[in-house]
Amino acid sequence: MAPSSDQSNDHLVHSSDPHHPANLICELCRKFYTLGWVTGTGGGTSIRQHDHLFIAPSGVQKELMEPTDMFVMDFHSREYLRRPPNLKPSACTPLFYAAFSKRGAGCCIHTHSQWAVLATLLVEREFGANACFEIERIEQIKGIPKRRGEDGKVGGMLGYFERLRVPIIENTAREEDLTESLEAAMEKYPDTYAVLVRRHGIYVWGDNVHRAKTQCESLDYIFQLAVEMKKLGLPWT
Numbered sequence: 428m429a430p431s432s433d434q435s436n437d438h439l440v441h442s443s444d445p446h447h448p449a450n451l452i453c454e455l456c457r458k459f460y461t462l463g464w465v466t467g468t469g470g471g472t473s474i475r476q477h478d479h480l481f482i483a484p485s486g487v488q489k490e491l492m493e494p495t496d497m498f499v500m501d502f503h504s505r506e507y508l509r510r511p512p513n514l515k516p517s518a519c520t521p522l523f524y525a526a527f528s529k530r531g532a533g534c535c536i537h538t539h540s541q542w543a544v545l546a547t548l549l550v551e552r553e554f555g556a557n558a559c560f561e562i563e564r565i566e567q568i569k570g571i572p573k574r575r576g577e578d579g580k581v582g583g584m585l586g587y588f589e590r591l592r593v594p595i596i597e598n599t600a601r602e603e604d605l606t607e608s609l610e611a612a613m614e615k616y617p618d619t620y621a622v623l624v625r626r627h628g629i630y631v632w633g634d635n636v637h638r639a640k641t642q643c644e645s646l647d648y649i650f651q652l653a654v655e656m657k658k659l660g661l662p663w664t
């Protein structure tokens with residue numbers, strides 16, 4: 428696509444609606460920054476609206492982004508309909524795309540939360556490199572969806588007596604190179620809405636922005652609790 432065409436699509440990110448994806452990504456990242464989820468340019472968020480994927484730039488302070496910084500990709504062709512000049516799309520783009528294409532997500536959040544990182548390290552030390560994070564009998568588990576129906580949509584939330592499992596993949600030198608193992612984890616754990624990345628963070632997706640955000644918040648709460656439980660010698664299961 429010609430550069431002039433890329434740059435002429437500003438209408439795709441200009442809206443007075445606070446719920447427009449370009450506005451929402453900026454607002455969410457400002458909130459996530461205060462939680463330590465997207466500090467130091469790490470982490471990010473992507474939203475799908477119909478066939479448009481809204482993607483943040485790479486290597487920028489995510490809490491300072493403006494809607495005009497957003498890239499817009501066509502879901503089917505994977506071509507950029509809008510490319511802000513002098514910026515590169517997030518290195519997380521192929522991972523976000525996996526959530527949109529393989530899981531029908533409407534939003535995918537990537538955090539560098541220290542609680543998520545610590546959970547990956549504790550699981551490795553206690554249960555080995557092939558183990559996933561597992562916990563049960565914690566009220567906040569009810570904030571995590573349980574399984575997908577035939578249509579791929581949420582089929583209810585986990586119950587108090589059910590077990591939450593979150594797969595863990597190993598980190599790679601480049602964010603993009605995580606894509607294959609993230610997709611493999613999605614295949615192996617068809618019910619999961621999140622994948623932890625060892626020594627790095629987590630990818631959490633949801634059918635829409637509200638669900639992705641609340642699931643990410645519930646998981647972060649659970650990881651923090653799990654770390655504190657481990658310090659006190661309390662079992663997770």
Ligand SMILES: CSCCC(=O)C(=O)COP(=O)(O)O
Pocket residue numbers: 467468469470471483484485486487516517518519537602
């Ligand atoms: C210090 S951040 C390293 C890259 C990373 O892990 C990340 O999540 C951010 O990637 P982006 O390309 O969106 O800046």
Ligand SMILES: [Zn+2]
Pocket residue numbers: 469470537538539602627628
């Ligand atoms: Zn990252």
